[in-house]
Amino acid sequence: MSLVDQLKDQMKEAMRAKEKLRLGTIRMALAAVKQIEVDTRETLTNDQAIAVLTKMVKQRRDSIAQYEAAGRDELAQIEAEEILVLEKFLPQPLSQEEITALVDASIVEMGASTMADMGKVMGALKPKVMGRADMAAIGAMIRAKLK
Template sequence: MTLNEQLNEDMKQAMKSQDKFKLSVIRMVRSAIKNIEIDQRKTLDDNEVLDILNREIKQRRDALQEFQKAGRDDLAEAAQAEIAVIAKYLPQQLTEEEIQAIVRQTIQETGASSKAEMGKVMSALMPKVKGRADGKLVNKIVQQELQ
């Protein structure tokens, strides 16, 4: 079952169970997907849908940080709940140790030895962890390994 099909099925289940919050989050995600499908005039595959899901989570994480800074706990809780709903559709996230192992392997493959070569490492690394790790965390680990 593709991610699009899974989102449709879960939306139907949310309607049947009258889970308005989950329904609204899934509709927002499906709307983002549909807008891109219309712009590109094609049906998106799972990798493209994963990119959209990651973007949606990133937007909510950024909003969560802003809500917490502003002391808006009510909005922060809502953003956290939205992240939890969307995260169900992402593949299993890598642990920090797994990311470090992949980073070390990629550094060896690229032959990088300094921070100046970080771009080369990141461009080789990101396809390996796409959708399974937060980009900020990967960037931080690469910086640590290249010091």
């Protein structure tokens, strides 16, 4: 079953259960996917849909930081609950050990030794960790290893 189909099924369940927050979050995710499909005039693959959901989670994390800085904890709580709903549709996150192993393997595989090679390593890692790890944290890890 595709990710979009899972979202649609869960939307129906949320309607039946009258879960407003979950329903709204799933509708928002479906709207984001549909918007990209309309813009590109093609159906998204599962990987592309995962990228959309990952971006939505990242946006919500940024919003939480801004709301907490402004003292708006109630809005930060809503964003955190939306993240929980979205993460149910994303693949299991990688552990720190798995990320480290993938980074080390990619550095060796690409023959990277300087910061100039960072782009090659990131390019090799991105499809392997899509939606399962924070690319900013991986970038920092690669920078530390390539110094």
